[in-house]
Amino acid sequence: MKLLIDMNLSPRWVDLLTDGGIEAAHWITLGAMNAPDSVIMAFAKAHGHVVLTHDLDFSAILAATQGDKPSVVQIRAEDVSPEAIGKPVLNALRQMADELEKGALVTVDSSRARIRVLPLRAG
Secondary structure (H helix, E strand, O other), X not given: OEEEEOOOOOOHHHHHHHHOOOEEEEHHHOOOOOOOHHHXXXXXXXXXXXXXXXXXXXXXXXXXXXXXXXXXXXEOOOOOOHHHHHHHHHHHHHHOHHHHHHOEEEEEOOOOEEEEEOOOOOO
């Protein structure tokens, strides 16, 4: 699994993820800082990345397009630093790796992780 870390998360996530055995890159090293979410999504899909973000716009894009890739992992916490929520994120990535490879939306908070298989469908 390769993770693409969104601009709204610290580049410190790269170290936490790679130390945990997950290939990761921060968007700041790959594209323009002001790139719209749609560009980040297209890059992730083209290069086989899973997007790690704190931004709800990515799930909205998946819902609007009924996209099946890229998978998205949303962190839902006030403190999104790797020190605060890194362990639950790593646990979710490991537990849901197969689903993320196929296409999924995973939401992680400090107490649980939830998954929805892509594409997202109404009802």
